[in-house]
Amino acid sequence: MTNIITLPQQVGHEILSELVCVDLRAAIKELIDNSLDAGAKKIVIKIENFGLTSFSVNDDGHGIAEENFPLLGVRSCTSKINTLEDFKNIKTYGFRGEALHALGITSDLSIKTKVEEAITGFNIFFNQSGILDRTEQICMTRGTTITVTNFLCRRPVRRHYHEGRKVKALEEVLGLIQTYVFARIDVRYELSHTQNGKVKSLLTSMGRNCTLKGVMDQVLGGKPPMSQTTTSIVESPISTQYFNHFKLAQIPNLLHYQDEIHFEGVISFVQKGMGCSGKHRFFLYVNGRPMTCLRIGTAVKEVYKRFNPSEFPQMILYITMPPSIIDVNTSALKDVLESKCIEILLAKLCSSLDSMFYQDNESIVLTNNKRKNPYVDNENRGISSFPAAKRPKATSILSNVLDNDISSNQTTLDGIVVVKPREIKCESQSVVQNIPTALEIDENIQTTEPINGMEIDKSSNVIQKSPGEIISTTNDAGKESSEIELNKTAKNVDDAVFKTPTRVATSYQKKNSIPDGENANKCSEVRDEIKIIEEIMVVRRTTRTIRPLKLVKFSKINFTNRLKKVGEEKELEKDKRNFHKQFAKDSIKDHEAELKCEIRKTDFQNMEIIGQFNMGFIFCSLGHNIFVFDQHACDEIYNYEMLIKNTTITSQPLQTPTVLDVGALRENVLQNNIAVFEKCGFRLKIDESREVGSRTLLTALPVVAKCQYETSDLIQMLDNLLNFPNSNCVPKKTKALFASMACRKSVMIGKPLSFRQMRSIVEHLEDLKAPWNCPHGRPTFRFIARHSEDQNK
Known part of the structure; x- marks a missing residue:
């Protein structure tokens, strides 16, 4: 236990x-x-009458020594730091020495x-x-135990503001305790919380030897529990x-910090459900301190949305980061993360999440409707963008055929389900282009060795299948369609050269894998089917009409002049479309008011009906x-x-009430x-004898024609109330009904x-909360034009 000291004036002024x-x-x-x-x-927080009467925080810490009593309520007096150098390596939660002074x-x-001695x-x-004052x-x-009574009694404006939002303030405290x-x-x-003499327990955590999963299930609740969905x-x-x-x-001098930045935790699976x-729940802790960072939250949400677009x-x-690269003093509550290495942290976090989600969802089905793979970026993204240690292990077509139980209609190629060739119609161009016809060479191959009877030339990305047959692969990501070219010396189909884009993700088998028996027959069938596909593609290629080359005169000077002329014409056309108005310098405000058009709800009563159109x-x-x-x-x-x-919706009682395990924060919003909820047809009952977070029982569900309600509808309402209280x-x-x-x-x-009917329709808009659009999103009115006094209506 360190004694409390008064910080030097310069240090106190800096923080x-x-x-x-x-x-x-x-x-x-x-x-x-x-x-x-x-x-x-153990920390016990007691609040009476939403904090307006009193609140207290009790702990079982080491206490305060008697010699430190005179400096407790003095500004810039603390036992956490002595100099600004200590601030750069701060490890405590508090450090300014201002809280007790402000409350006092x-x-x-x-x-x-009381101290132990x-x-x-x-x-x-x-x-x-x-x-x-006295002891x-x-x-x-x-x-x-620190007790505060008559909170903000000497700041009447702030106390009045607190009185107006006291329920929301209590919910904020509950969310704060969840974070801690x-x-x-x-x-x-x-x-x-105590109100009208009645004590209500809002949250109780386990503490001691508990696990993170146990705390998640107890505090956050939910069905299924968060421990099972993360x-x-x-x-x-x-x-x-x-x-x-x-x-x-652009920051090469900071890249060495990537080895000192580490993180762990849990995140929702990307599978549907x-x-x-509702709004995503994100708890961030930096060196054990609860923090907020909008950039981290946004980056995590964007990565997650690429794999699960419909949920948060x-x-x-x-x-864990070095304290020297973090500034925790950028906000009054010391809970906003600012770091000079934030880009490094974001890059490492996004790479980790991307690799995790990709491995969980590396199987896709190729169909005629060209389903988009949500796990591959549109911008030059493939398996090669992942670290070598995280790439899927390569296996050959034949080993997949031997190892997996394959139906009569499908063949599995390295996690990709491909329809067999006998089901493919020749006229389906899109299907033929999606069939892999060659093997892609992994970039990690360092030597040339035969694979299933084929030799690999790493430098030229060519597989030599037989003396007269060459299968070529390319790593050019810019080529988006398979291309077949006939060799000048080729005499039959087997002499064709096949080029395959890198997006076809197949691989190879090791050297000495030689199938026998029934497996050899399967391998033979696969070879025959691949050969059929090759023949189909060769026929399509050879039957195309080749246009004769034509010589065209070209002048670079004429081309440049033509481009310049086209640009001038576009600018002239753009100027014609723009609205131009000249204003006198002495009446700019009047003209700004003339261009500004603003309408309020009260203006609907003053509308003058002109008539009905169409x-x-x-x-x-x-x-x-x-x-x-x-x-x-x-x-x-x-x-x-x-x-x-x-409208008040009727309810259908449930034979057995359903326990709503929604967590402490949601339960408080629910009970308030x-x-x-009862107006919407949900009947609720509070059972104070149950554990915090599961004290609310659902006794009845709404009954509306053609609508079947479930507990998930109530949870959805609860999330909306939590995010948008009013x-x-x-x-x-x-x-929708x-x-x-x-x-x-x-x-x-x-x-x-x-x-009269037209006026009634327009004047009704004044009494509505949101008269600007209909329930289906169509606008209710539009501004058309402005007319002058001398113009006829």
């Missing part, structure tokens, strides 16, 4: 932050940091603490300036693709602006929002919005309307 403990989450975070730095193994001057602060503990009180001896066990649970799984966390992250070297993508060649449908990943990532559109004017309204879309969005607002939370199935009902109920195109 100073004016925004400390400005809300409930920030205050509790600072106190938890102090508890972890004190070596605590904005709220009422008291501290109870002391006989009694002390209760410490501070005045309004955060200075030590009292008390009886307590080792540890520290994964930062230190050996520490036991307990979070409870895989461990395997670290891999930086691939050439991501080396170039993140432009690491393993990710989450869940990820817990632990990064029995489908309503023309209106507002001042000098003319608008056109889609009568069907306007009436449809009005009917849709009225259905959502006024029970009325929203949105209209309705299941997707209900939205209401949109269809509103469409059939609305005014159709082709119906003539009176002026």
Whole structure:
């Protein structure tokens, strides 16, 4: 335990932050940091009346020595660092020495603490300036309890803001504790909230000798549990693709840090159903400190979306980096990652995830509809872009035939399912081009040796099958179609030269693999089938019409002049299309207002109806602006929002209630919005005797014609409420049903309307939450033109 000192003025000024403990989450975070730095193994957070009355953080750390009491509430007093050099190698969670000072001057602060050697503990009180006021001896066990009452009582504006969002503030604290649970799984966390004398436990972690999978299942919940839908992250070297993508060649002096950057953790499988449908959940820890980094989150999501486009990943990532290349003091909460080696970290992380996901999904099926392989980039990406250690092992066509159980209709070629030639029609050009006709030479081959009776010439990428037959392979990624050329000396089909693009991923077998018996017959069948394909392709090639060459005169000067003339014509045409208006210098603001067109909901009442056009559109004017309204879309969005607002869906009770294992954070949101779910037809019951995270029981499901609801619909609503608290939370199935009902109920195109009906349709838009589009996305109105006062309407 180090004594508290006052930092030098220059050091304190360098790391100073004016925004400390400005809300409930920030205050509790600072106190938890102090508890972890004190070596605590159990941290208990108690909140009363959303923090407005009081909140406290209790830990079993080593306590505070009596000689340090006078400096506890003084600004820039800490025991974590002494100089700026210590800051470059910081390993503690806190270091500024500002949290207790900020709480002391904005709220009422008291501290109870006891060290192991002391006989009694002390209760410490501070005045309004955060200075030590008095102390009292008390009886307590080792540890520290910091209590804050009348939070932000001396900052009325911020307290008023906190009162307006107190429910959201409590959810933020719950999310914060979730984050710290994964930062230190050996520490036991307990979070409870007291309101109207009733104590409610929000989260309790296991601590001690627990495992990461156990903590994931307990805290995050979900069905199936997160431990069953995630895989461990395997670290891999930086691939050439991501080396170039993140432009690491521009920072050669930092590349040596890639050997000092390591990471581990878990991420969702890329198979369908393993990710989450809502916003992705991402927990990031750098050297044990909870952090956020938008670039890392975006990069992980982009890699994951290439393999699973319809879902988002869940990820817990632990990064270890040298403290000297990290700056954790860029934000008031010390939770934003900034590093000069961020590109190296991103390249290494993306390479590792890409290699992992590719190995899990290296099999594809080749069909006539040319299904796109989501695991191969469109930009020069193939197996060769992976590190050599991570490439799939090469096996020959014949060894696959011998080792695998092959049906009568398919042949497996190195993980690629190919339809047999007897099922291929000659006129299907796209199918023939997708059939591999030669073997691709692996870049790792260093010697020339015979393979199944064929000799390999590494330098020329040629396989010599027989004295008169040559099979040639090319590594030119720019060639996208198979090409067959007849040798000038070739006398039959066997003398053809075959060129195959690198995207056909087949390989070879070792030297002494000689099939016998029944396997030899299979090999013979495969050879015959390959020969049939070769004959088909040779016929297609030889029957093509060859155009005669024609000599054309070419002048470089004339060509340059023609290009210049075409460019000038395009620029002239572009200028004609552009809108030009000259303004006087003394009236720029007036002309800016003239070009600006903004409409609010209240403007719908002031619209002047001009008339109906084509029995489908309503023309209106507002001042000098003319608008056109889609009568069907306007009436449809009005009917849709009225259905959502006024319809209460009936419920069908379940014979056996379903336990909702949704985790602590989701459970808190669920219990705070029970009325929203009951309006949608979900009936819920709270069982306080059950474990935190699974105390909510689903007792009834909605009943709507032609719609069958499941628990997943409720989870989807819960995710929307968690990400967008003030949105209209309705299941997707209900939205689709209401949109269809509103469409059939609305005014159709082709119906003539009176002026009263047209005005009613336009004025209804003022009362809607989102009157700008219909439920199916069609805009309700558009700005047409602006007319002057002397023009006729």
